[in-house]
Amino acid sequence: MSVTTFPYSETGYFSKLICDYLEKVPSLSAFYHREPDISAFKEQLEEKRTQFTAAQRKVLATRLLAQYKDLPLSQATLSNIDLLKESNTFTITTGHQLNLFTGPLYFLYKIFSVINLAETLSATHPNDHFIPVFWMATEDHDFEEINYFNLFGKKISWENASGGAVGRMATEGLSNLLPELKEAWGEGETGKKLLSWFSEAYTQHNTLADATRYLANTLFAQYGLVIIDGDDAELKKQFIPYAENELTQKQSFQHITRTTQQLTDLGYPEQVHPREINLFYLKNGLRERIIERDGTYFINETRQSFTAEEILTELHTYPERFSPNALLRPLYQEIILPNLCYVGGGGELAYWFQLKDYFDATKVPFPVLLLRNSVLLLPKQLSEKLNKLKVPIKDLFKSPSALRTQCTHRDSDIEIDFSKQRTHLQQQFKELYDLAERTDASFVGAVAAQEKKQLNGLDHLEKRLLKAQKRKLADALDRVSALQSQLFPKESLQERNANFSEFYLVHGDSLLYELKEKLDPLHPEFTVITL
Structure with missing residues (x-):
């Protein structure tokens, strides 16, 4: 497998905010704590060391073991959970939705x-320990975002009428997908392994959280990955003071609104809109916003309400019923983990930038923010076809129209560029302008109108010529377009569409080993892996 990288800014798929962050634009420095450089972590871990207590570590390790009680633990993961009790152990965390069969690549x-x-x-840092953590987004409630995965261009969907937090959803009905998946993955060794993983995950585990934990553990346990579910009453007890502040003071709304305005003043769009109370009420298939009006707290879309005293009693008695939204979840995460760095996609980092001022107000250390690796997997046979067509992989990041135009200009046996003709025409009109200025001023306008008409005519002829050459080169252009569609389905990045099983089916465990070997999280460039 070979690797090629190039700047994210050259792909056209990453926002100005993320590109500016990677380029360390000074105006963004107020919205994060430390830059994602290896040198930043020494200060980060010393800061976190003083803020995270032995009691918190004990609760964390105990609850992780409880969450893993029905899974066989690898020695690497078990050791990492045990190390979390030590004051010199820190986490590196990423999070993801509970997409069906892991979702996109x-x-x-x-x-x-x-x-x-x-x-x-x-x-x-050989005197310290660093644990990779996967935070399952079990408290999300947008089922339509996670109830499917794409397989060979087809949507494999799960129909489920239940609501509330997705992690608590029963896996009922997912066995119905097994015949379709068996046909798609086939009878080969890797196909059978994929089918057994799916079957074990979704027919032998009762909830979507348990199924996802099984899958992530199956794929990554050998690397010591620790998987955490924040939907846990004991863990949420540590969040009570912050949730109480949210309910009574609305502190997050004040700070996040101000920071968001500062970002939008710099020309960056708002990623997540803050609400006055950024908490949901979570109970028995229900996850709805908490809204306060005139001292009474209402649960949106229900008839349930609480007085100020009642809702605080509810919080202290049943902390598991209070669920942070996208803007409060990062704070909850940083409270219960000895975390140094959050690794996320561009959209995730964008809302973290909205939180810096709020973190400062709560006196919780703000983590280092690192853009996750972004990858295009390029099958060898497609790479060979691109080479025959003389199309660099980088060109496939262009829009389909721009790519066809570029290939036409390159492969045409005649030059599709009337720049010389334009220059010659403009020189002729320059002489006419000189003549007009010596005669009648009204003649100048007539000359200008005629020049515009002639230049427009040249533009039209150039477009006609380009169109004609595209017809002439249609076969080669169609082959290029077909390759682009395969690698960029729906005119989007492969990693946002395809499921890992398409590549695992061909490469088996070597796919995981090669990704582990080839990806460098501290190298801030887009990666193309030919395999």
């Missing part, structure tokens, strides 16, 4: 990013 890239960064830090 970047699930793998996120987790290998934290695994590899933890290993790098362990080598550079």
